[in-house]
Amino acid sequence: MGNKMESLDKTDQGLDFFEELKHRFLCFKKQKYLEEPEHFQALANAQSPKFMVIACADSRVCPSNILGFQPGEAFMIRNVANLVPPVENGPSETNAALEFAVNTLEVENILVIGHSSCAGIEALVSMRDDVNSSSFVENWVANGKVAKLRTKAAAGHLSFYQQCKHCEKESINHSLLNLLTYPWIEDRERKGLLSIHGGYYDFLNCTFEKWTIDFKRSSIEKEGPKCLVKNRSFWC
Amino acid sequence: MATDSCEDAIAELQKLLSEKCGLETLAAAKIKQITAELEKTGSEPFDAVERIKSGFARFKTEKYEKNPALYDELAKRQSPKFMVFACSDSRVCPSHILDFQPGEAFMVRNIANMVPPYDQTKYSGVGAAIEYAVLHLKVENIVVIGHSCCGGIKGLMSIPDDGTTASDFIEQWVQICLPAKSKVKTENSGLTFQEQCTNCEKEAVNVSLGNLLTYPFVREAVVKKTLALKGAHYDFVNGSFELWSFDYNLCPPLPA
Numbered sequence: 001m002g003n004k005m006e007s008l009d010k011t012d013q014g015l016d017f018f019e020e021l022k023h024r025f026l027c028f029k030k031q032k033y034l035e036e037p038e039h040f041q042a043l044a045n046a047q048s049p050k051f052m053v054i055a056c057a058d059s060r061v062c063p064s065n066i067l068g069f070q071p072g073e074a075f076m077i078r079n080v081a082n083l084v085p086p087v088e089n090g091p092s093e094t095n096a097a098l099e100f101a102v103n104t105l106e107v108e109n110i111l112v113i114g115h116s117s118c119a120g121i122e123a124l125v126s127m128r129d130d131v132n133s134s135s136f137v138e139n140w141v142a143n144g145k146v147a148k149l150r151t152k153a154a155a156g157h158l159s160f161y162q163q164c165k166h167c168e169k170e171s172i173n174h175s176l177l178n179l180l181t182y183p184w185i186e187d188r189e190r191k192g193l194l195s196i197h198g199g200y201y202d203f204l205n206c207t208f209e210k211w212t213i214d215f216k217r218s219s220i221e222k223e224g225p226k227c228l229v230k231n232r233s234f235w236c
Numbered sequence: 237m238a239t240d241s242c243e244d245a246i247a248e249l250q251k252l253l254s255e256k257c258g259l260e261t262l263a264a265a266k267i268k269q270i271t272a273e274l275e276k277t278g279s280e281p282f283d284a285v286e287r288i289k290s291g292f293a294r295f296k297t298e299k300y301e302k303n304p305a306l307y308d309e310l311a312k313r314q315s316p317k318f319m320v321f322a323c324s325d326s327r328v329c330p331s332h333i334l335d336f337q338p339g340e341a342f343m344v345r346n347i348a349n350m351v352p353p354y355d356q357t358k359y360s361g362v363g364a365a366i367e368y369a370v371l372h373l374k375v376e377n378i379v380v381i382g383h384s385c386c387g388g389i390k391g392l393m394s395i396p397d398d399g400t401t402a403s404d405f406i407e408q409w410v411q412i413c414l415p416a417k418s419k420v421k422t423e424n425s426g427l428t429f430q431e432q433c434t435n436c437e438k439e440a441v442n443v444s445l446g447n448l449l450t451y452p453f454v455r456e457a458v459v460k461k462t463l464a465l466k467g468a469h470y471d472f473v474n475g476s477f478e479l480w481s482f483d484y485n486l487c488p489p490l491p492a
Contacts, residue, residue: 028334059314059342078344079365093361093409095405101324108282111288233289
């Protein structure tokens, strides 16, 4: 692993960069692609992943690494702070991908994965709410405004670090609720064709928390949207 | 096809057993194990939670615990040299095909790996990722990777000329690369639809690379030569990978 980081350090020059990526692709081809020709032939014809995963763009949290998803297993959306905006916010890259995964690929599971030390969430917690921002990051993470309000209400007295940690999880739940604002998602969930899960990867301690959204109870809640969960697990 | 390979495998096994005495017991045990596994997978429904639980456990024992120095460092900060745009397609994760390890690549994945032009209202998601990668992480390379049999590109190429769309969001998104479609329709009109789609997959990468330059902070870093833009195309039908540098001419600002 240390060697790999070094070899990328030397790719400042264009030629080294090309050589390094070429070498990596050829290794993939030899060690995986050519080792399972039938599997990759089948994949070339069609993909039928059972998961759609929404994860942060952070270089440390690729679900192919941390959850070992192999080619064909998970349709993946990666954006800053793994946010899912609600349907009323209009078209975005996130909901175009949601539409494809749910309506065309008919995935059976949606998993939204947040993580520790998320810079996007830090920006959300620390930004000023009363001023229009010129920053792309702040305009985007403002999609998590409700999560920030909940965090301030529940954990506003705690340190910045603890507030961010709280908000990272609150934001996952907010995104899970936003998924249900899409009628074709809500419909499939209700019919038992689709399960919606939240996950939290803490890379400080290398732990993973996972929970499944409890749809029936959430829709009965009269005092406003609330994410109720079931089947919570903690892996360490 | 599966039957052929099964029969081949059985024939090979029989040949091996006849040539090497003493393997029968070992082979019998292995066959019993494989049969039990197949029976198990055939009868039980897919358990999503078990799948991610075992995946995480494997990552922890095979990678995390074997490299404490790296993961301690990553826990404090990330300093990837790459920003990668790749399609959300389950078959094309750059962590597989280019073996990106934790910490190496800041990664955006969306339908057809598109980069929209600068627009703070409409495309704040992609803009946020580029802004963070270029201004905060100071990545040195942005690579946009297209791929074969891309459903998003096929969708783009299939939108009728009168522009009517059937989806809520997909077609609106993929029309970011309409210039690629127009170019292919004009220059490759003699090719089959499938061939046109392949060309469009690559042209769309170039449109996205051009759109990257509409972000002032990208343009600035490119001019200063602290940032390079690359395009790529992964063909999983033929098992090939193309990589190219983006050719651009930046005109100096006109005199006031």
